[in-house]
Amino acid sequence: MKILLFVLILVSLVAYLLFKLNYKKTKKPTIKKHEIVEQYKNELRNILTIHENNKEKQLHEKKQFLQKCNSELSRNIFFTQIESKQIIQQLAQL
Secondary structure (H helix, E strand, C coil): CCHHHHHHCCCCCCCHHHHHHHHHHHHHHHHHHHHHHHHHHHHHHHHHHCCCCHHHHHHHHHHHHHHHHHHHHHHCCCCHHHHHHHHHHHHHHH
């Protein structure tokens, strides 16, 4: 009887700890959205600085990057179509 009680307490404790760890790892959708947008901005800034001396190449790479972002955002479940357009406009202004 004592062994059964010990096993039940141990299983409960392990289940509680696993639940608590998994709960902390999930992010709120608004934070995730912000992180995605910031990642796009950082990538675009890197592209622009790499081709800083060649404006034609810079424009071409920026256009390709914006097309890629538009494609990814249209498939992303976190963003609406309106939000996607706003993000692309923000990126285009960089």
